[in-house]
Amino acid sequence: MVGIIGYGTQIPRYRIKVEEIAKVWGADAEALKQGLNLYEKSVPAPDEDCATLSVGAAKNALARAGIDPALIGAVYVGSESHPYAVKPTGTIVSEALGICPYVHTADLEFACKAGTEGMFIALHLVKTGVMKCALAIGADTSQGAPGDALEYSASAGAAAFIMGTENIVAELLDTHCYMTDTPDFWRRENAHYPEHGGRFTGKPAYQKHVFGAVEAILEKTGMKPKDFDYLIFHQPNGKFPVQAAKQLGFTEAQYRYGLLTPTLGNTYSGSSPMGLAATLDEAGPDQLILLVSYGSGAGSDAFVFRTTKHLLKNRDMAPRVRKQLNEHLKYLEYGEYAKFRGKILKPE
Amino acid sequence: MNVPRHWRETPERYRMEAAKCRKCGKISFPARLICPACSNKVFDKTNLSGIGKLLTYTIIRTAPEGFEDIAPYAVGIVEMEEGVRVMGQIVDCDLVNLKTGDKLISKFRRMNEEGKTGLIMYSYKFVPDVGI
Numbered sequence: 001m002v003g004i005i006g007y008g009t010q011i012p013r014y015r016i017k018v019e020e021i022a023k024v025w026g027a028d029a030e031a032l033k034q035g036l037n038l039y040e041k042s043v044p045a046p047d048e049d050c051a052t053l054s055v056g057a058a059k060n061a062l063a064r065a066g067i068d069p070a071l072i073g074a075v076y077v078g079s080e081s082h083p084y085a086v087k088p089t090g091t092i093v094s095e096a097l098g099i100c101p102y103v104h105t106a107d108l109e110f111a112c113k114a115g116t117e118g119m120f121i122a123l124h125l126v127k128t129g130v131m132k133c134a135l136a137i138g139a140d141t142s143q144g145a146p147g148d149a150l151e152y153s154a155s156a157g158a159a160a161f162i163m164g165t166e167n168i169v170a171e172l173l174d175t176h177c178y179m180t181d182t183p184d185f186w187r188r189e190n191a192h193y194p195e196h197g198g199r200f201t202g203k204p205a206y207q208k209h210v211f212g213a214v215e216a217i218l219e220k221t222g223m224k225p226k227d228f229d230y231l232i233f234h235q236p237n238g239k240f241p242v243q244a245a246k247q248l249g250f251t252e253a254q255y256r257y258g259l260l261t262p263t264l265g266n267t268y269s270g271s272s273p274m275g276l277a278a279t280l281d282e283a284g285p286d287q288l289i290l291l292v293s294y295g296s297g298a299g300s301d302a303f304v305f306r307t308t309k310h311l312l313k314n315r316d317m318a319p320r321v322r323k324q325l326n327e328h329l330k331y332l333e334y335g336e337y338a339k340f341r342g343k344i345l346k347p348e
Numbered sequence: 349m350n351v352p353r354h355w356r357e358t359p360e361r362y363r364m365e366a367a368k369c370r371k372c373g374k375i376s377f378p379a380r381l382i383c384p385a386c387s388n389k390v391f392d393k394t395n396l397s398g399i400g401k402l403l404t405y406t407i408i409r410t411a412p413e414g415f416e417d418i419a420p421y422a423v424g425i426v427e428m429e430e431g432v433r434v435m436g437q438i439v440d441c442d443l444v445n446l447k448t449g450d451k452l453i454s455k456f457r458r459m460n461e462e463g464k465t466g467l468i469m470y471s472y473k474f475v476p477d478v479g480i
Contacts, residue, residue, distance in 0.1 A: 011480075013440045046418055047439060047458040051470065055456040083468050092470065096362040096456050098395065319480045328440075328478045339417065348464075 002127040003168035003305065004161050005067070006314065008060020009277045010053045010139075011157045011264065011324040014043040016337045018152055024334045025147045032152055037238025041155035041265025043332055044141040046340050050079040051092045053158035053270075054139040058097055060318035061135070061160040064169075069097050072162065073131025074104040076121055078114025078269045080187070080194075081141045082107050093137065111185055112234055113295020114138060115159065115269040120301050122163045123172050133164040140268035145193035146343055153237050155265025159273035169314055170280060170289065170305040174221050178212035178300045185296030196296070205298050206236065210244050213292050213300035221304055225249040229287035232258035232275035234294035236266050257282045264325055276305075278321035285309040351462075354469050361471040364398060364454060366432065367391035377432040396434075398454035400426035400474070403433065407443055414460050426452055426474055440475040451477040 017040045022029035033039055044053070054077050062069060075097075077089045090105030108114045108121075115138015122134035137160045144154030163172075184205035187194035197205070210233055218224065225231075231254040233241035238261045245255045258275035267274055272293040279289055284307065291303040338344050359365035360378045367379035371388035377396060382389055405424030408415070415421070422438040424446075438446065439457065452474040459471035 045439065045457075047473065049458060049468075052455070052457050092362075095358060096470070098363050324480045328476075328480055330442075 001168060001171055002123055002163065002165055003171035003308075004280075005133070005164035005167050005169060006061040006063070006065025006162040007160065007169070007277050007280055008057045008062070008064060008318050009157065009159045009274050009321050009324060010056030010060070011321075012042050012044045012048055012053070013328055013330055014045060014332055014340065015040050015329050016043050016332045016334070020332070020334050020337070021152055035239065036152065037242065037262050038153055038265070039262050041153060042157055042267070043337055043340055044156040048156065049083045049141055050077070050081045050139045050158070051083055051089050053141070053156065054089065054093045054137045054160065055096045057139065057158035057160035058093060058135060058137060061162050062097065063318040064314040065162045065164070065167075066314065066317070067133060067162070067164070069099045070102070072099050072103060072133045072135050074122060074125055074134040075099060075137070076106050076108055076118030076135070077137045077139060078108040078110070078116070078118045079139050080109055080111055080114065080268055081143065082109075085189075099135075110299065111296035112236065112266070112268045112271055113293045113299055113301060115271075115273040116291070116293035116301040116303070119161055119163070119273065119303070120175060120177070122161070123175070126163045126165060127172070133162055136161050136163065138269040138271070138273040140270050142266060142268040143187070143193050146338075148193070150194065150196065153261070153266040155267050157264060157267035157270040157274055159270050159277045161273065167310050167314075168308055169311040170307050173304040173306055174217060175304075176213060176217040176220055176302045178209050178216055178302075180209070180298060182209070182296070182298035184298055201236070201296065202240070205296060206234070206240050206294050207244060209298050209300040210234070210292055210294050211248065213302040214248055214290070217290070217302040217304060223288075223304070227288060228254060228290045230257060230279045230283060230289045231255045232272050232279055232289070232291045234272045234292070234300075235259065235261035235275060236271070236294075238262040260321065260325065274321060280307070280311060281315065281320040281322065283307045283311065285311060351467050354467065361459070362456065364396035364472055366394050366396050366430070368394045375430045375432055377428070377434060396432070396454075397429045398472070399477070400428040400434065400452050400454075402438070402446070402448050402450040402452055403427050404448055405438060405446060422446055424474070437473045438475070439473050453477045
C-alpha cells in the first residue's frame, strides 16, 4: 500500500484583482470575470520564488507527515519558473529541509503538469520499494505577458506531497496518463513570457487530454464519475475545469472544494496539486478522489486516491489551503504588482 | 556577499542550524567553536524552531545597494524560543502595525542576488505568526 503521508501548501500574501489589471489595458473586467470565472490572483512577494514557495509547502507537508526529513529519498520539484536555467531547485529545497546529502533530486518541467509528474514518479518509486519516502512538489511563480489574457490568471503557489507506505492519509489506487505532442502553449529559451494558441488551448488541448485521461482511468478502474466523492482538474481559469467536469458527468458537489482558481489564479504546476490539498482539507476517511492534471505541450496525469482514517489525525498539524487563501491578504495596485513581478525596466 | 561565503553559511541561513553545547546545553547561533558559557568545544547540531518574539526593530527607508527596491522594510532582533537572539528582516507585515513583542516565525526567502545573472542568495526572514 502506497500513498500520501503528508501534504502542505504555500500561498503568497499578495493579491491583485481582475479589475486592477483590466483598467490598465482597457479591458472589460466584468466580461473577463464572468467569462473566465476568475476574480483575483495571488502575486509572489519580491523575495518569493519557486524555491521559497516549495520550501514553505514542504515544511507544512513534513509537519503533517511527522517524519524525520532524512527518511526522504527523493525530492522532485515541478515548475516552469525554476529560479535558475541551470542549477537545480531541488538541491536548494533539499538543503533547506535538511534532507541532503543522501537524496535523489530532479527539477521537472511540463508546463502546468510538472507537479503531478513529480507525484507520479515519487509514488511509483515508493511503491516499488526503491525508497521509504519521496517528496513531490508543484510550485510556480507563473509568467503572463503584460496585457495578455494570461496576465489575469498567472499566479503563484506551491503544493507538496510526501509519499510513503506507513500512516497513509490518501492511498493511491491507480494512475493513468494521456500524452500527445500538441503545441498549445510554450516558452522559448531566454523568453520572458510564454506564448499560447488562444482558443487552440481549449478543445484540442485542455479538453482532449483531460477527457482522454479521465476516460482512460475510468475504463482501467471500472469506476464511474458518480463513484467519486471529489474531483480535481487542472485549473487554468475557473471556466475550463467546470465545463469539463459537467461534460464528463461530474457535479459541483464533487469539484467545489478543489476549485481554487476563482480567487487564487492559475498556479501552473501547483494548480491541480493545490486543489488536491484543499480537497484533503475537507475530505473524510474512506472517500474516493480523482485528480487529473493538464500540462500544455501536452498531457494529463490521472490519479485515484482513497482517503484513510489518518487524514483526520494529521490534518490540523499545518494550515489549511482555504486559510492561506483567504486570510492576511494585501491587495496590490498594478504599479506595485508590476514592480513585484519585475515588469518595470530599470537601468542596469 | 561572495559565493563561497554564502555557501559556508548555508546551514544557518537555510535551516537555522545552531550548535548545542554537549556539556552545558547552551545553544549558539550561529554555531561557535567554543561555548561562550563553559568553554567546551564539543557541540551537537540542532535546528532552531523558527518561532520567536520581536525584541526591537527599525524601518530602513534609505536602503543599501541591492535592497533599494524593497524599501521601506523592517529589520529587527528576534528572541527565539531557544533563547538566542537573531537579527533578520521582517516581511509580509504592515509596517505601521509592527510592534515589539509580536510573535514571529521564520520563513525561507530570497535575501539578495548578485545581479541578474549571478547567484541568488536565500536566507531566513521573519513574518508575523498569523497561523498560515
